[in-house]
Amino acid sequence: xxxxxxxxxxxxxxxxxxxxxxxxxxxxxxxxxxxxxxxxxxxxxxxxxxxxxxxxxxxxxxxxxxxxxxxxxxxxxxxxxxxxxxxxxxxxxxxxxxxxxxxxxxxxxxxxxxxxxxxxxxxxxxxxxxxxxxxxxxxxxxxxxxxxxxxxxxxxxxxxxxxxxxxxxxxxxxxxxxxxxxxxxxxxxxxxxxxxxxxxxxxxxxxxxxxxxxxxxxxxxxxxxxxxxxxxxxxxxxxxxxxxxxxxxxxxxxxxxxxxxxxxxxxxxxxxxxxxxxxxxxxxxxxxxxxxxxxxxxxxxxxxxxxxxxxxxxxxxxxxxxxxxxxxxxxxxxx
Amino acid sequence: xxxxxxxxxxxxxxxxxxxxxxxxxxxxxxxxxxxxxxxxxxxxxxxxxxxxxxxxxxxxxxxxxxxxxxxxxxxxxxxxxxxxxxxxxxxxxxxxxxxxxxxxxxxxxxxxxxxxxxxxxxxxxxxxxxxxxxxxxxxxxxxxxxxxxxxxxxxxxxxxxxxxxxxxxxxxxxxxxxxxxxxxxxxxxxxxxxxxxxxxxxxxxxxxxxxxxxxxxxxxxxxxxxxxxxxxxxxxxxxxxxxxxxxxxxxxxxxxxxxxxxxxxxxxxxxxxxxxxxxxxxxxxxxxxxxxxxxxxxxxxxxxxxxxxxxxxxxxxxxxxxxxxxxxxxxxxxx
DNA sequence: ATGAAAGCGCTAACAT
DNA sequence: ATGTTAGCGCTTTCAT
Numbered sequence: 226x227x228x229x230x231x232x233x234x235x236x237x238x239x240x241x242x243x244x245x246x247x248x249x250x251x252x253x254x255x256x257x258x259x260x261x262x263x264x265x266x267x268x269x270x271x272x273x274x275x276x277x278x279x280x281x282x283x284x285x286x287x288x289x290x291x292x293x294x295x296x297x298x299x300x301x302x303x304x305x306x307x308x309x310x311x312x313x314x315x316x317x318x319x320x321x322x323x324x325x326x327x328x329x330x331x332x333x334x335x336x337x338x339x340x341x342x343x344x345x346x347x348x349x350x351x352x353x354x355x356x357x358x359x360x361x362x363x364x365x366x367x368x369x370x371x372x373x374x375x376x377x378x379x380x381x382x383x384x385x386x387x388x389x390x391x392x393x394x395x396x397x398x399x400x401x402x403x404x405x406x407x408x409x410x411x412x413x414x415x416x417x418x419x420x421x422x423x424x425x426x427x428x429x430x431x432x433x434x435x436x437x438x439x440x441x442x443x444x445x446x447x448x449x450x451x452x453x454x455x456x457x458x459x460x461x462x463x464x465x466x467x468x469x470x471x472x473x474x475x476x477x478x479x480x481x482x483x484x485x486x487x488x489x490x491x492x493x494x495x496x497x498x499x500x501x502x503x504x505x506x507x508x509x510x511x512x513x514x515x516x517x518x519x520x521x522x523x524x525x526x527x528x529x530x531x532x533x534x535x536x537x538x539x540x541x542x543x544x545x546x547x548x549x550x551x552x553x554x555x556x557x558x559x560x
Numbered sequence: 561x562x563x564x565x566x567x568x569x570x571x572x573x574x575x576x577x578x579x580x581x582x583x584x585x586x587x588x589x590x591x592x593x594x595x596x597x598x599x600x601x602x603x604x605x606x607x608x609x610x611x612x613x614x615x616x617x618x619x620x621x622x623x624x625x626x627x628x629x630x631x632x633x634x635x636x637x638x639x640x641x642x643x644x645x646x647x648x649x650x651x652x653x654x655x656x657x658x659x660x661x662x663x664x665x666x667x668x669x670x671x672x673x674x675x676x677x678x679x680x681x682x683x684x685x686x687x688x689x690x691x692x693x694x695x696x697x698x699x700x701x702x703x704x705x706x707x708x709x710x711x712x713x714x715x716x717x718x719x720x721x722x723x724x725x726x727x728x729x730x731x732x733x734x735x736x737x738x739x740x741x742x743x744x745x746x747x748x749x750x751x752x753x754x755x756x757x758x759x760x761x762x763x764x765x766x767x768x769x770x771x772x773x774x775x776x777x778x779x780x781x782x783x784x785x786x787x788x789x790x791x792x793x794x795x796x797x798x799x800x801x802x803x804x805x806x807x808x809x810x811x812x813x814x815x816x817x818x819x820x821x822x823x824x825x826x827x828x829x830x831x832x833x834x835x836x837x838x839x840x841x842x843x844x845x846x847x848x849x850x851x852x853x854x855x856x857x858x859x860x861x862x863x864x865x866x867x868x869x870x871x872x873x874x875x876x877x878x879x880x881x882x883x884x885x886x887x888x889x890x891x892x893x894x895x
Numbered sequence: 896a897t898g899a900a901a902g903c904g905c906t907a908a909c910a911t
Numbered sequence: 912a913t914g915t916t917a918g919c920g921c922t923t924t925c926a927t
Contacts, residue, residue, distance in 0.1 A: 231705075233904055244914045249906060262912065282681045283621050284904030287919045292618065294661070294682075301647065305845075308643035312636065315664060324678055326629070327662050329650060343659055346617045347629075370566075488848035510640075511846040513823035568920055579898045584922060597896060619920030622903050 232276045240272055248273075252280065286348065295537060296344035297327045298337065298354035306480055306507055306526070307355070310377065313530025314353060321538050323350070330357050332419060332451045338363045345370060351537045356381055358419040373540030375533045379423040380549075387540070389533045389550045391524050393423050393506075396554045397430025400504050400522060401476065403556065405438050409473035409502060412440065413465050415458065415486055416478035418448035427478045427506055445472065449482060458482060462489040465501075472501055480507040487515075508557070518560040525552050567611045575607055583608075587615065621683065630872060631679035632662045633672065633689035641815055641842055641861070642690070645712065648865025649688060656873050658685070665692050667754060667786045673698045680705060686872045691716055693754040708875030710868045714758040715884075722875070724868045724885045726859050728758055731889045732765025735839050735857060736811065738891065740773050744808035744837065747775065748800050750793065750821055751813035753783035762813045762841055780807065784817060793817060797824035800836075809837040815844055822850075843892070853895040860887050 234252065238245045243265070251261055251269045286292045297314055299307040315325045326349065328340040337357040344352055345366065351373035356364065361381040367374045368386055380388035404412055414431045417424055428446070435441035445468075447461040465472045475490075477483035483505040490497060497503055497517045504520040505512075512519055529552055536548045569587065573580045578600070585596055586604045621627045632649055634642040650660045661684065663675040672692040679687055680701065686708035691699065696716040702709045703721055715723035739747055749766045752759055763781070770776035780803075782796040800807045810825075812818035818840040825832060832838055832852045839855040840847075847854055864887055871883045 231904095235904075245905080246907080246915075247913055249904095250913095253906080255906095265912080279677075280681055281622075281683060281904050283618060283627065283683045284919090285906075286618050287616075287622050287921090288904080288906045290919075302637065302650070303640070303644040303647035305638070305640055305643065308640065309638040311662075312638035312664060315637070315662065319663075324661055324663070324682065326659055327646075327650065328654075328659070329647060342614075346615055347659065348616060348618045484846050484849060491848065491851055509846060511819050511844060511850070513826065514819055515846070515849045515851070516826055517849075517851075566920095570920075580921080581899075581923075582897060584920095585897095588922080590922095600896080616920050619903090620922075622905090623920080623922045625903075 231281070232278045233281070234278075237269065237272055237276060237278060240276070241268060243269075252278075290348075292348050292350055293322060294324045294326060294347070294349050295534075296340075296347070296349040296352045296354075297325050298330060298340045298344070298352065299327065300332055300355055300357075301329050302327060304481060305510065306524075309526045310530050313527045314534055317531045317534035321534070323534075323538075330355070332357055334359055334363070341366055345372065351375070351541050353377055353533050353537055355379060356421055358421055373537050375537045375540075377529060377533045379421040382422065385547060387536050387548045387550075389529050389536065389552070390423065391529070391552045391554045393426035394430040396522050396556060397427045397476070397506070398434045399430075400520060400556055401431045401434040403520065404474045404476075404502065404504070405434070405440065407502075410440055411442065411445065411468075411470055411472045411474075413445040413447065413472055413475045414478065415447045415449060415461055415475060415482050417451050417454070417482065419451060424478055431476050444468070454482065455485060458485045459489050462486055462493055462495075466493045466495060474502040474504065476504045476506075478506050480505060480509055483507070484509070512559050516560075518558070521557050521559060523555045523557050525554070528552060566616070567613050568616070569613075572604065572607055572611060572613060575611070576603060578604075587613075625683075627683050627685055628657060629659045629661060629682070629684050630869075631675075631682070631684040631687045631689075632660055633665060633675045633679070633687070634662070635667055635690055635692075636664050637662060639816060640845065641859075644861045645865050648862045649869055652866045652869035656869070658869075658873075665690070667692055669694055669698070676701055680707065686710075686876050688712055688868050688872060690714060691756055693756055708872050710872045710875075712864060712868050714756040717757065720882060722871050722883045722885075724864050724871065724887070725758065726864070726887045726889045728761035729765040731857050731891060732762040732811070732841070733769045734765075735855060735891055736766045736769040738855065739809045739811075739837065739839070740769070740775065742837075745775055746777065746780065746803075746805055746807045746809075748780040748782065748807055748810045749813070750782045750784060750796055750810060750817050752786050752789070752817065754786060759813055766811050779803070789817065790820060793820045794824050797821055797828055797830075801828045801830060807836055809839065811839045811841075813841050815840060815842040818842070819844070847894050851895075853893070856892050856894065858890045858892050860889070863887060 234245050234248045238248045248269050251266045302308055302311055311327055318325050330337040334357055337360050341363050352367055353375045356376055356379045361384055364381055364384055374386045376388040416428045432441055449457045477486050495501055506522045508521050508523040532550055569580055569583045573583045583604050586601045637643055637646055646662055653660050665672040669692055672695050676698050687702055688710045691711055691714045696719055699716055699719055709721045711723040751763045767776055784792045812821050830836055841857045843856050843858040867885055
């Protein structure tokens, strides 16, 4: 299976008896206002077509120093939240003529580090990433190289870089207050234990509010390890079920804990909402098929993805003003 | 914000007073058995470290003709099925040292065509794609260039290329038979209307079985346009609700139609399973929170993704035997 | 054991 | 209006 030599700009030039430069100019659309006669331009285009010429973007990139590619690093693209985010990033990037390389960290620092190195070596024009616990130093590899960077969903507080997030604290406080106003008193919080501000802010929004109403019970704040989440969530729910006092509601800090949590609630014969109410940070497509009342927080994922790309593109075009965007979320009630 | 010049292999060579070639050899790990003294090798590595050298993979790619990148084209990465598939493709590619560029077609031929062109121009070493209705000609652009290709989820019957799919026909027939054996008679099928074999096979598996038992009612075969699916599914469910005879079950051909379908079933006060039973082609994470009996077909997504990459890598390494893999699925019962 | 240099395909500055 | 040529940063063959 021998690959036949691809046709290059040189081949076209040879065939037409003109120079590479001329061909390059017309094929990259720079023939217009400038130089190059219309007939030459036409001839070049025709034979390019004829010979089935396809530009080699790698060569172009090496020459121009631009790859027209951005890198996206998320936790896990199979998670609907990140899948959605990535989708909108991709669609928006497409509008700018950009291509996207995506990678997953699985919340691992090592994988995050590898991803950053790979993307930098591939000379991407910019990076959008979801920070990982403890990864600030690694992020600095990007800024130090002056590669445009936008953080999404979370951000490193001491890093001078753009970010696009939601107002985690306030909406969590609001949701908690809503539960309290409904007369619920024993409120649990189930959240991953790693230290990224999206999560800590959500937790703090809940606990601050509970404190304010003198309802905080630290036994009900469940911290879940990401790697063993299945087991730990199972345990947490079991605990809540068997807690001396009756638990009234559970606040789940993200979609994956919510799904797993609710699954175990059913396994423990906990009825929603009769036994406990639930709130989920993030909207899930299939809430509709659950057919139970769910309080959820809807993030403007599409806007976030698009904004992240817009900000990145500004930087790529040379802007150096840092943008930190906080989107509002909505507290919603299903049923 | 002036980017300071990146350090290149030349800079290291200059600093050490040796030649580029030497530096290249040690830095790309080809110093071992061959030439290059250990001390030279050590010195080079040290100063590379010191000067914070990062290889430029673009330059390397231009030189070697390999980009260590594969392209993945799916329908929509925000769809959990494709998100999962892409995730496993990515994780497997990582093991081979490969990076992944992902793009979405949204079932559009144009977007598919653009994606293929972009990937080819970016000189990817191989492509994994989910075919789009009517896209065989476009796919041939890839094979004609002898770029390794693996189709997943679906395939073009007349294209000589690898694929990794599931046994759509048989499992659909089996699921339908299961319903019939339970005594259900009026069985509806809700499926997208475009012509890709994954879907047509599922539909045919159902209709053939219904025919076999003399139960086929063509009014109950609902074909849904992808772009207007929300509206069309709504209409379909409405039709089923108001059909002169009572409908016993609905077979949904993929996860997105299922979720939307069930949503409208609830809106139409159709009870599951009392009024109608449902079957979903594909497993959904949040079935668990639905807490209703669902018959579903579970595809081995992880295996499919990994296999797709494995096959692609074989081709990249030079194999030219075409592999066509059909995975078995499982018929499962929730509750 | 190392150096020198050609070449990958394209762009862009400079000639003509 | 078009041709020439020097890179872009790396690999690799051929000298030394």
